[in-house]
Amino acid sequence: MAEPELQLVARRIRSFPDFPIPGVLFRDISPLLKDPDSFRASIRLLASHLKSTHGGKIDYIAGEWPG
Template sequence: MAFQVGGDDLRLARIAEAIRVIPNFPKPGIMFQDITTLLLDPKAFKDTIDMFVERYKDMNISVVAGIEARGFIFGPPIALAIGAKFVPMRKPKKLPGEVISEEYSLEYGTDRIEMHVGAVREGERAIIIDDLVATGGTLCAAIRLLERVGVNVVECACVIELPELKGRERLGDRPLFVLVKAF
């Protein structure tokens, strides 16, 4: 698997090189994009966070919503750097207290994503972060969940995009910012 890196920023090549691809995981035919090797490279990891911070620092973002689990890795340092709060969006029955949830479709069946009631306020501006966009189902559910409570979702942000799975198309007119595209 190869990565397409747009632009002249040398950091993008370092980020792409730090991502390991594991064939046939978790099942045959899947080319798993493993960001754990990116996390082992302090320079590439810092470059990743810095590129998101540079993009969002002047966009008046008050919420960084991170999708479980890898959105929890990238979201908090971005939120701290831009002066926003971090809101975890979790799988069912992982958050204590009152939650609101949104169902989304999987290849075989459905799942849900949840966040705490009161974690966000109407009118806040948010970005949604995850490590990868594939079919876009989880991102779409996160958008719907935030918009249901009146949050303005400014953009979705992912380290990696798998364009052949058409997740960007599923997001419709919602902006999607990615650092590298896997082919």
């Protein structure tokens, strides 16, 4: 399940090399925030990552919808 969600999120993040200065890669997440499905997927991926790296000791994550 994580791979299709990861691809959905990755497609919504735009990259701008050398912005605002040479050597910086700017990542624009505004398209991700505008799309409810990809935003929901990003929250699920973040929640899953945090729960797995913290031994399940996280009770709530703001923005996560139970289920």
